[in-house]
Amino acid sequence: MRFRTGILSIVLAVAGTALCAAAAPPPQLPPQPAVRPAWVPKGALLVSPCIAGMGSHWANPKNLPFGPIYGEYQGKPVFSEIMIDQKAFAKGTNWREQLQPLAGYKIDHVDIEFNPYGHAGYPIPHYDIHAYYVSHAVHTKFCPNGEKIRGSE
DSSP states (O other): HHHHHHHHHHHHHHHHHHHHHHHHOOOOOOOSSOOOOTOOOOOOOOEEEEOOOTTEEEEEEGEEEEEEEEEETEEEEEEEEEEHHHHHHHTTTOOOOOOOOOOOOOEEEEEEETTOOOOOBBBBEEEEEEEEEHHHHTTTTSSSSOOOOEEEO
């Protein structure tokens, strides 16, 4: 009887820990600036600090993780982004009319980066697809001391 009670206590402790982990709140958003840049769509919130080579990220939380996500540096647009689950990509899923340029901006280039281990905000294998409004030589200098995203170096 004592053995069964001990096992039951361990099972309940493990189950309680798992439930607490499952109920854990999502990662905290960075402090929100007093003013959202005018070009950032309504409903979008700051979702990352300044990321090295990119800038800060803005998104409507309802649209995550897919996006669109909008990159900003010093109040100016840097990119629009979507993130695609590796499994959905491998299935041959189609996405049409994605990454439309912001009104009044022209896309300079597109980078497609595979994140085999995911990253903060999307911890599964996926592709980050960035449509940049500035040249590669320009955006790679943004936030040199900012956070780095594993797999995007």
